Amino acid sequence: MMDGQDEFDFIVVGAGSAGCVVAARLSEDPRHRVLLLEAGPEDRNPWIHLPVGYFRTMYSSLSWGFRTEPDPGIDGRSIVWPRGKVLGGSSSINGLVYIRGQAEDFDLWRQMGNPGWSFADVLPYFVKSEDQERGADGFHGKGGPLGVSDLRLQHPICEAFIAAAEAAGIPRNRDFNGATQEGAGYFQLTVRDGWRASTAREYLRPARRRANLEVRSSALASRVVLEGRRAVGVAYLAGGEERTVRARREVVLCGGAINSPQLLQLSGIGPGALLQDRGIATLVESPGVGECLQDHFQVRFVYRCPEPITFNDIARSPLRKLGVALEWLFRRSGPMTIGAGQVGVFCRTRPELATPDIQFHMFPVSMDRPGGTFHDYSGITSSICQLRPESRGWVRLRSPDPREHPAIMPNYLATRGDQETIVAGMRVARRIAAQEPMRRYIAEETIPGLAHESDDELLAVARRNGTTIFHPTSTCRMGPDGDALAVVDPALRVRGVEALRVADASVMPTVVSGNTNAACIMIGEKAADMVRAAAR
Numbered sequence: 333m334m335d336g337q338d339e340f341d342f343i344v345v346g347a348g349s350a351g352c353v354v355a356a357r358l359s360e361d362p363r364h365r366v367l368l369l370e371a372g373p374e375d376r377n378p379w380i381h382l383p384v385g386y387f388r389t390m391y392s393s394l395s396w397g398f399r400t401e402p403d404p405g406i407d408g409r410s411i412v413w414p415r416g417k418v419l420g421g422s423s424s425i426n427g428l429v430y431i432r433g434q435a436e437d438f439d440l441w442r443q444m445g446n447p448g449w450s451f452a453d454v455l456p457y458f459v460k461s462e463d464q465e466r467g468a469d470g471f472h473g474k475g476g477p478l479g480v481s482d483l484r485l486q487h488p489i490c491e492a493f494i495a496a497a498e499a500a501g502i503p504r505n506r507d508f509n510g511a512t513q514e515g516a517g518y519f520q521l522t523v524r525d526g527w528r529a530s531t532a533r534e535y536l537r538p539a540r541r542r543a544n545l546e547v548r549s550s551a552l553a554s555r556v557v558l559e560g561r562r563a564v565g566v567a568y569l570a571g572g573e574e575r576t577v578r579a580r581r582e583v584v585l586c587g588g589a590i591n592s593p594q595l596l597q598l599s600g601i602g603p604g605a606l607l608q609d610r611g612i613a614t615l616v617e618s619p620g621v622g623e624c625l626q627d628h629f630q631v632r633f634v635y636r637c638p639e640p641i642t643f644n645d646i647a648r649s650p651l652r653k654l655g656v657a658l659e660w661l662f663r664r665s666g667p668m669t670i671g672a673g674q675v676g677v678f679c680r681t682r683p684e685l686a687t688p689d690i691q692f693h694m695f696p697v698s699m700d701r702p703g704g705t706f707h708d709y710s711g712i713t714s715s716i717c718q719l720r721p722e723s724r725g726w727v728r729l730r731s732p733d734p735r736e737h738p739a740i741m742p743n744y745l746a747t748r749g750d751q752e753t754i755v756a757g758m759r760v761a762r763r764i765a766a767q768e769p770m771r772r773y774i775a776e777e778t779i780p781g782l783a784h785e786s787d788d789e790l791l792a793v794a795r796r797n798g799t800t801i802f803h804p805t806s807t808c809r810m811g812p813d814g815d816a817l818a819v820v821d822p823a824l825r826v827r828g829v830e831a832l833r834v835a836d837a838s839v840m841p842t843v844v845s846g847n848t849n850a851a852c853i854m855i856g857e858k859a860a861d862m863v864r865a866a867a868r
């Protein structure tokens with residue numbers, strides 16, 4: 333039933349990286365009543381807000397805990413894909429690394445037929461979002477909502493790794509989000525004063541003081557309500573019952589790269605044959621919904637360090653752990669403030685490439701899988717991922733039940749080009765590790781081990797050990813008229829439906845060359861601008 337009272341101008345579904353931005357920006361105009369629906373709880377768990385808590389939350393109940401289908405590209409393995417299910421979405425459980433991507437990524441989006449999305453077009457939104465600790469310049473903003481800061485930790489292995497990359501011919505780079513991404517250096521993090529800067533904290537918390545913004549958490553949107561071909565509201569499950577709210581102007585889906593296509597499919601918008609097979613009437617035939625899935629695939633090298641100076645050693649010593657806790661309490665610095673990597677390297681596996689095609693995340697800590705148990709020896713991890721995979725996967729509804737997770741097929745390493753790039757990247761990892769500055773810190777390559785040497789052996793290692801680095805995108809990708817797989821147009825409007833947009837990682841035409849949170853926040857900023865302009 334549509335209760336006449338339960339009516340808003342805008343309904344935003346999903347309080348994640350993009351959704352919190354959209355809801356906060358739309359509610360800046362007091363004339364607009366805005367509802368934000370979020371399937372997960374309020375972000376009260378203290379581990380969310382401590383940067384190091386990332387290691388604890390990613391496989392907790394604060395994550396959807398999706399599981400992929402058995403994927404032939406990785407020896408038929410099925411792996412867990414964490415996504416945030418809490419206010420802040422994945423920005424509340426991610427590795428905090430602040431990377432925007434390459435200027436060329438956005439210029440490519442524009443070239444693919446998306447006016448308004450070139451680097452020159454999107455840079456102002458990155459700048460607008462940012463509260464950069466180093467201050468403003470041509471690439472950075474000061475005074476925006478999102479805290480971005482330098483690492484609050486110095487470690488000799490980090491410094492040695494950068495020096496080793498330099499010795500391997502990769503220049504030092506002080507700012508991966510400045511004039512060029514290429515090089516080796518320290519990551520900046522979405523951290524403010526030692527606390528995680530999620531979009532829930534940075535955008536939503538201040539916006540919630542406004543009377544015209546309402547947030548309903550633990551509310552799972554089950555479908556978009558359509559009248560003819562116009563979105564007029566959203567049905568959602570909360571407290572064991574289905575409720576419906578009405579949108580006078582627009583519905584904006586910000587459920588992320590897995591849930592937004594699922595929600596469209598549940599609403600009868602998607603590939604007709606799939607919907608029919610799942611018992612859902614097709615209201616709008618849109619073959620691209622759930623297709624074109626991309627992700628960054630990582631392969632991790634682990635080294636045994638002969639000196640007991642890694643975080644593995646700290647984790648084993650109650651006294652050192654106490655010291656770390658005190659350092660955070662009194663100085664808001666040290667290992668408690670780390671994210672998913674301290675040092676980054678962006679480089680090219682072939683000199684003829686125009687821009688880097690692989691990224692490293694390096695940290696002086698090691699475990700068998702991200703978020704797993706620390707190794708019982710002093711360990712260092714150097715993870716590589718391919719920045720622009722050619723392989724494409726999909727997300728498809730399993731059943732009409734909105735509570736059931738959709739089927740996810742990443743299709744990792746499905747093309748020859750992806751296989752060659754990952755192997756070439758693994759060789760770069762070994763080249764850096766072999767340089768003089770790292771020698772005193774590496775006693776042995778424990779994973780995968782130097783016995784794996786030929787291209788075939790390295791590819792076999794990638795297939796056996798490789799995993800997600802948590803960047804799925806492009807399942808509702810934007811594109812121009814005539815692009816059969818484009819789900820939304822360059823204004824992020826769902827093709828074939830009025831008053832319905834998608835704004836999150838799913839609309840990226842191609843995954844950006846780097847971590848995806850900053851680009852999702854940019855998409856949220858730009859989406860809000862477009863929605864407000866349309867409302868005027």
Ligand SMILES: Cc1cc2nc3c(=O)[nH]c(=O)nc-3n(C[C@H](O)[C@H](O)[C@H](O)COP(=O)(O)OP(=O)(O)OC[C@H]3O[C@@H](n4cnc5c(N)ncnc54)[C@H](O)[C@@H]3O)c2cc1C
Nearest residue numbers: 346348349350371421422427428429553588591837847849
């Ligand atoms: C473990 C992990 C580590 C990562 N590390 C980094 C990193 O270091 N740096 C970086 O840049 N990126 C990182 N990422 C990726 C980045 O965080 C994501 O790409 C980004 O947050 C996605 O934003 P989004 O708005 O598309 O979706 P999300 O932030 O995932 O938000 C979607 C929101 O919608 C809600 N939702 C979904 N369906 C429904 C529904 N039906 N009803 C109501 N609500 C719904 C979800 O619960 C969630 O809150 C990481 C991601 C993960 C999971």
